[in-house]
Amino acid sequence: MPPSKKRKTTRSGKAEVVPEEQVERETTALEAPTEEPSGEQCAEKEPSPPPTTADTSASSTEPAAPSAASAPKDRLARFRALQARAKASSDQNLKEATKESQRLATDPTQLTALNRKHAIASHKLLKADVEEAGEDFERKRAWDWTIEESERWDKRMRKKEAHRDDTAFKDYARESEKAYKRQLRNMGNPDLERYTREKMAAIEKAAAAGTLDIVETDDGEMIAVDKDGTFFSTAESTSFAQHKPDKAAVDRLVADLRKAEEASLKRRKERMAKNGDDGGDVTYINEKNKQFNQKLARFYNKYTAEIRESFERGTMV
Structure with a gap:
């Protein structure tokens, strides 16, 4: 009879039929003693013994000893440097605060008055x-100045005296002249280079158009002769209307007009405040009627x- 078969259970829980010869071979392989390796193989495969605790501590302590000793010193040095820096900053702030308080406590007008008094006394x-x-005091003082400087100083003093005497109102023509001169001073210096370039361009354009002739005189001077009066403007000429100023000049003119308007409004407000007006509608015919209206407004407004x-909205029936 063939040998009987034994059942072997798998992981899935199902029984698997295994021949008896396979079972005997597996059992023999498990029970057979394993072959011990030779001495040389043991020597090759044997690991080196781990280092002892004393050796490990000694090797780790030797390089770390200097850094551990110098760390507190470094921290102390940085702390001292920060302390010195903070002290210097506080001292500087105290000095600046002292100077600022002295400057604010000192009145500049008093210093100017003292300097003026000192100069007058000297x-x-x-x-x-x-x-x-x-x-002669004037003669001796003039030794320190040249003739040109002395003349400029005298001219300045005469101009200053004339301006001081001309502050009061005389007539409207004089007031207009003073306003015109003030506007000229505020305008600034003219751009002569730009004016020269535009003049030469206009001369060349008129000469190319045939309305201007360049004539050389006997002494070699070049003069321009205008034929029909378009270059040298006359009362009948309209060529000035073709000129277009640049944007900077227009902006300067607008700023000047706005400044004049603001000054006029400011003077008007000051004048009205001085007279007791609040800038509202005029509801009186004389000063007595104005006072009466103000009294009524205090009690019945x-x-x-x-x-x-x-009434002002127009909704009153």
Whole structure:
């Protein structure tokens, strides 16, 4: 009879039929002793013994010893540097605060007045000493100046005196002249280079058009002769209307007009505030009627406010 078959259970739980010879071979392989390796193989495969604790601690302590000792010193040095820096900053802030408080406590007008008084006193003392010595003070003081500087100074003093005497109102023509001169001063210096370039371009254009002839005189001077009066403007010429100024000039003119308007409004407000006007509608015919209206407004405005607003809106029936 063939050998009987034994059942073998798999992982899935199903029984699997295995021949008996296969079972005996597996059992024999498990029970057979394993072959021990030779001495040389053991020597090759045997790992080196781990280092002892003393060796490990010694090797790790030797390089780390200097850094561990220097760390507190480095921290202390950085702390000292920060302390010195903070102290220097606080001292500088204290000095600046002291200077600022002294500057704010000092009145600049008083310093200017003291300097002016000191200059006047020095001038009078020097004049008294020179006159006491029997010399001419003005002549001696003029030794330190040139003729041109002295003439410019005298001209400046005469102009200053004339301006001081001309502050009062004389007539409207004089006021207009002063306003015109003030506007000229505020305008700034003219651009002569740009004016020269535009002039030469206009001359060349007129000469190319045939309305301007360049004539050389006997002494070699070049002059321009206008034929029909288009270049040199006359009362009948309209060529000036063709000129177009640049944007910077237009902006400067607009700024000047706006500044003049603001100054006029400011003077008007100051004048009205001085007279007691609040800038509203004029509801009086003389000063007595104005005072009477103000008295009425103090007592009855709170009752008639709605009626007046209705009249102004046009909704009053």
